[in-house]
Amino acid sequence: MSIVLHELVGADETRPFSPHCWKAVMALAHKGLPVERKAVCFTRVPEVEGGVSKIVPVIRDGSQVIADSFMIAAYLEQAYPDKPSLFGGDGGLAMARFVESWTNSVLHGAMRDIALMDIHNALAPADQHYFRTSREARMGVTLEKVAEGREAALKALPxxxxxxxxxxxxxxxxGGSSPLFADYIVFGAFQWVRVTAAGVTLFEAGDPVADWFERCLDLHDGLGRSVPAAG
Known part of the structure; x- marks a missing residue:
């Protein structure tokens, strides 16, 4: 039986974009587990699995329902120890927690400033209203004001x-010699922009990060490339 994954989409259900959902997608592929991916828009998230969470990703594995990408990865590691490890032991789990903290507190801010209006514009009208009101309340400024910092964010990115x-x-x-969940955490942030923001160059030529991202896109039979870059 497949694990059900609920993941965030915009007006085009074929273009999932959430960095957190991409972490879960890659984690499930890493474990080699069959998955049924179900698209959900912002305003339908409260209906997922009986309202278990205010956020996605959410997975259902038999009777088990788990929300939050890190909790999902930890669950998969415990529930499927015979499958390839997402952490490579306790040290890898601790490292992934640090990478998650850095990504959420530093990298996601930069990616948000770069892609915020593109994300808004990719949503259906009802979701645009939700996205605008919730984000502006959280940030204390308009989306347009945040978007004014796009070029500065790109300049500061290196x-x-x-x-x-x-x-x-x-x-x-x-993760070292092979990818671990820590790689998928950072991959999700860059994939967020790749899928939503057209004409954006995140990496300078010859940047090792660019080469790593291309390798990530090739993982699991090119799973990351299954959604074309915004254009």
Whole structure:
């Protein structure tokens, strides 16, 4: 029986874009588990699995329902120990928690400033209203005001990515010799922009981060490339 994954989409249900949902998608593929992917828009999230969560991703595995991408990865690791490990042990789990904190607190802010209006414009009208009102209440400014910082965010991005760049100069994956959940955490942030923001160049030529991202897109039979870049 397949694991059911509820993932966020905009007006085009074939273009899932949530960085957190992409983490779960890649984690399930890493484990080699059959999955049934179900598209859900912002305003329908409260209906998912009887209202178990205010956010997606959410998975249902038999009688088990789990929300939050990190909790999903931890569940998969425990429930399917015979499948390829997402963490490579307790040290990898601890490392992934740090990578998650850095990504959420630093990288997602940069990606948000770059792609915010593109995300809004990709939504259906009802979801646009929800997205605008909820985000503007959270940020205290209009979406347009945040979008004014797009060029500044792009200009600052190379410095923002320096810790990642230095790591990937000496090893092919954040996880070391092979990808782990830590890689999928960061991948999700870049895939978020790739899928939503047309004409955006995130990486400079020859950047090890760019090469790593291309390798991530090729993983699991090109799963990341199954959704074309925004254009």
């Amino acid at each position: 410095a923002t990515l320096m810790p990642l760049r230095l790591t990937l100069k000496s090893q092919p994956w954040i």
